[in-house]
Amino acid sequence: MKKVYDDNIFLCSNRTDRKIPVHRVSGSYYTDSKGFTIFELDQTKRKLANNRITLTEGCFLLTEENCYKIATLEFAEKRPKTATCTTVVTDVKEIPFYHKFNFKKGTYFEKRTA
Numbered sequence: 001m002k003k004v005y006d007d008n009i010f011l012c013s014n015r016t017d018r019k020i021p022v023h024r025v026s027g028s029y030y031t032d033s034k035g036f037t038i039f040e041l042d043q044t045k046r047k048l049a050n051n052r053i054t055l056t057e058g059c060f061l062l063t064e065e066n067c068y069k070i071a072t073l074e075f076a077e078k079r080p081k082t083a084t085c086t087t088v089v090t091d092v093k094e095i096p097f098y099h100k101f102n103f104k105k106g107t108y109f110e111k112r113t114a
Contacts, residue, residue: 009039011053013058014069014095029063037068037087040100045081055083060095067092 009027013020027041039061048055061068068087075081093103 007065010062010101011055011081012062013054013098014056014058014060014094019097020054021050025061036071037066037089039068039083039085039087040082041085042047043083045075045083050057055085060090061085061087061094062095062101067095069094 009029011025013021016051025041025043027039027043027073029037029039031037043053049082055070056072057070059070061070066089069090070085072086074084074086076084
């Protein structure tokens, strides 16, 4: 069963060498028969490039329920070239710089390192 979320999916980078801001994305997701969660994002390859958003394997997608790590990433061959991400469930603590997401307000808090 597909669950549709608009503007309630956060895209977080997996880079540890620099802090990259969290981006909101929209789309729908569902769980397939093998146990993977498939995200069908509404953003196209061109829109992501124009907004300078890097979407690669290893990035994180956050919903109100879980944190997901992108295992494979595919763009459609024909236009619109929307992104389809195959993900696995992970822990929020794996995200390098951010934690404590508030989905009602659409905010997040940074990790404080000493």
